[in-house]
Amino acid sequence: MxxxxxxxxxxxxxxxxxxxxxRDAGGAGLGQHASRSRGAGLEFAQYRAYEPGDDLRRIDWKLYARSDRHFVREAERDSxxxxxxxxxxxxxxxxxxxxxxxxxxxxxxxxxxxxxxxxxxxxxxxxxxxxxxxxxxxxxxxxxxxxxxxxxxxxxxxxxxxxxxxxxxxxxxxxxxxxxxxxxxxxxxxxxxxxxxxxxxxxxxxxxxxxxxxxxxxxxxxxxxxxxxxx
Structure with a gap:
């Protein structure tokens, strides 16, 4: 052997x-370890104001209907x-x-x-x-x-x-x-x-x-x- x-x-x-x-993994890409990186992911982290160039699919349209402002959902990204x-x-x-x-x-x-x-x-x-x-x-x-x-x-x-x-x-x-x-x-x-x-x-x-x-x-x-x- x-x-x-x-x-x-x-x-x-x-x-x-x-x-x-x-600690936070911090690596690039997606994985199974907690990270401080924000972006596309499964675990909700926060809202932030929409900025030009953001993916339109990440805009929370229900929140827009209530506030008349565009907000993007950010999630904890596992690394x-x-x-x-x-x-x-x-x-x-x-x-x-x-x-x-x-x-x-x-x-x-x-x-x-x-x-x-x-x-x-x-x-x-x-x-x-x-x-x-x-x-x-x-x-x-x-x-x-x-x-x-x-x-x-x-x-x-x-x-x-x-x-x-x-x-x-x-x-x-x-x-x-x-x-x-x-x-x-x-x-x-x-x-x-x-x-x-x-x-x-x-x-x-x-x-x-x-x-x-x-x-x-x-x-x-x-x-x-x-x-x-x-x-």
């Missing part, structure tokens, strides 16, 4: 999950979410459990990324990915639809965890591409302080950041006795 292939049992559980944001998935692909993510040596933390990160992409696809949201460390590097700007999903999964399947967290340049480049209204999901073991620093920098810049620490069972439980040397 490919590391980005979602097992049937997991896929069935995704149907009850949604990606949401604490699509823009999801950025940032994945730690450094050498420490190659660690696997002793009980399952063929399944590394990086495999778990790629599967989690595939699940988030599947939910975003179902909601009509945009999604992009970036890896830090690893080979080859991967950076795909957000897009929507099944073809974007396939591109993301193909690129993620090619990446192998290796090396260290990159210098400030690549991280700064990826951060600069993330729109202010985007939702960021950062998947890492956070053994490198630079990963946590990236999350802090994005949050300080106004992005909504979700972090998920991925650990092997041995790292979590530390079931070791006696003297050990870790390289």
């Amino acid at each position: 490919l590391p980005t292939q979602i097992p049937a049992a997991v896929r069935s559980r995704l149907r009850g999950l949604r990606l949401t944001t604490r 699509p979410l823009e999801l950025w998935i940032l994945i730690d692909a450094t050498a420490s993510m190659r660690q696997a459990d002793l009980a399952r040596p063929d399944y590394a933390k990086f495999d778990a990160a790629r599967l989690l990324a595939a699940c988030a992409i599947e939910i975003a696809l179902r909601q009509g949201d945009g999604f992009g990915i970036a890896t830090f460390g690893g080979s080859p590097p991967c950076l795909l700007a957000p897009g929507a639809g099944a073809r974007q999903r396939d591109r993301c999964l193909i690129e993620l399947a090619r990446v192998q965890a290796a090396g260290q967290w990159p210098a400030a340049g690549p991280a700064r480049e990826a951060a600069a591409r993330i729109a202010s209204h985007a939702l960021v999901l950062l998947l890492s073991d956070f053994f490198d302080a630079a990963a946590l620093e990236l999350a802090r920098r994005l949050a300080a810049a106004g992005r909504e950041v979700l972090t998920l620490q991925i650990l092997a069972a041995d790292e979590r439980d530390f079931p070791f006795r006696g003297g050990r040397r870790f390289l």
Whole structure:
């Protein structure tokens, strides 16, 4: 099974999950997330005076009959979410459990990324990915639809965890591409302080950041006795 292939049992559980944001989505287009944008939509927001160029279909003619003035109905417009998935692909993510040596933390990160992409696809949201460390590097700007999903999964399947967290340049480049209204999901073991620093920098810049620490069972439980040397 490919590391980005979602097992049937997991896929069935995704149907009850949604990606949401604490803030207004603010993206262009129509979606399932609350937005401060006004325009054509389903949820009434306010009336405003008609202006030349407004769509005549949005004029409230019943209100015109009572007031002899033209008013346009404005609605809350639901917007699509823009999801950025940032994945730690450094050498420490190659660690696997002793009980399952063929399944590394990086495999778990790629599967989690595939699940988030599947939910975003179902909601009509945009999604992009970036890896830090690893080979080859991967950076795909957000897009929507099944073809974007396939591109993301193909690129993620090619990446192998290796090396260290990159210098400030690549991280700064990826951060600069993330729109202010985007939702960021950062998947890492956070053994490198630079990963946590990236999350802090994005949050300080106004992005909504979700972090998920991925650990092997041995790292979590530390079931070791006696003297050990870790390289």
